[in-house]
Amino acid sequence: MVIPKNGERISKIDAYLNCAENFAYRSTCIKRKYGAVIVKDDAVISTGYNGSPRGFENCCDLGTCPRIQKNMHQGEGYGICRAIHAFENKSQGGYDMALKYEDVFRLGS
Numbered sequence: 001m002v003i004p005k006n007g008e009r010i011s012k013i014d015a016y017l018n019c020a021e022n023f024a025y026r027s028t029c030i031k032r033k034y035g036a037v038i039v040k041d042d043a044v045i046s047t048g049y050n051g052s053p054r055g056f057e058n059c060c061d062l063g064t065c066p067r068i069q070k071n072m073h074q075g076e077g078y079g080i081c082r083a084i085h086a087f088e089n090k091s092q093g094g095y096d097m098a099l100k101y102e103d104v105f106r107l108g109s
């Protein structure tokens with residue numbers, strides 16, 4: 001999280017990344033939390049976070065993630081977690097992504 005210093009404004013990019021970080025806290029996976037902010041013409045048009053698709057169980061509700069159970073590390077086994085990528089998750093919300101005209105800010109931990 002970028003915090004303003006000495007009363008100065010943070011940059012727009014830092015503001016979008018801060019927003020993505022906040023949405024990462026909505027993630028339903030307990031192994032990794034990611035947030036995404038989609039910006040077009042300097043306006044936030046959509047936000048998202050990694051989580052299970054509608055109708056599927058969440059890692060946070062089950063209290064575990066298959067990646068934790070198999071002791072997987074960064075870059076391993078994303079396909080076995082029930083949570084899908086923050087950006088894909090938002091895309092499933094019905095918004096038609098025209099990516100070449102938009103900026104996507106992603107942040108995760």
Ligand SMILES: [Zn+2]
Pocket residue numbers: 028029030031032059064065066067081082083
């Ligand atoms: Zn998970």
